[in-house]
Amino acid sequence: MWPLFVVVSFASALPVASGAATEPSEATSIDLSAIDLSSYEGRWNRVDDGQFDAARYSAIDHAIGGLSWIMRKMASGVLRKTTTPPPELQFAWDGEQLFQGLQGKDGNRTSPVELDGQLREGEDPRGVPFSWVWSVTETGLRVQWQQHQAFGDNEYRIDATDRGTLIVQHTINVTAISDVAPIVYLSRFSRDDAFDVIPPDDARPDESDMAQTQAGATGVDSID
Secondary structure, eight states: OOEEEEEOOOOOOOOOOOOOOOOOOOOOOOGGSSSSSGOOOOOEEEEHHHHHHHHHHHHHHHTTTSSSSSHHHHHHHHHHHTTTOOOOEEEOOOOSOEEEEETOOOOOEEEEOOOOOOEEEOOOOOOTTTEEEEEEEEESSSEEEEETTTTEEEEEEEEEOTTTTEEEHHHHHHHSSOOOOEEEEEEEEEEEEEEEOOOSSSSOOOOOHHHHHHHHHTTTTOOO
């Protein structure tokens, strides 16, 4: 089968900005005072909504509009299935540092959200090289990622009108095949106040665990 990059990201019916994400690079300045990191703490469950799926499907159809009919048919089916948002996200705050909950090779772990703008590298669950970098934006947190078939970013922001809602904007740039425009859409998550998040631990996970976490959050996968 022809190679196709496949992503599992995050969606919404809300309007999103157009344009491609940039490849991961070192940030020149970080303004940590622009955001309340403690507001991200909690387990966030995905909000299922038919309008979200409709917006995601529309974003996919627009992105692959330049392909041939047979290529569109194949890509649409795969991407619609594999861009389903993850069921949950987890973050923990210890008063000074934000951590991301993850499932590593040895069970549940936490990984610090390093907002130093430094590019980090590892391997995804398939053993494919994967890189990412966290930074602060005017509205929240951003993680840029890259692997051999695609690059993109996820922007996380707390809803200004509902602090119990986390909105994630996803931009995916497929490089495995040509003539595919950026796929841009949103997803929404609701905080589960009854759930205790994974507490930050002293053991720092290895690079492969952290890479698998980022790959899982962006949903990077591929079909050859």
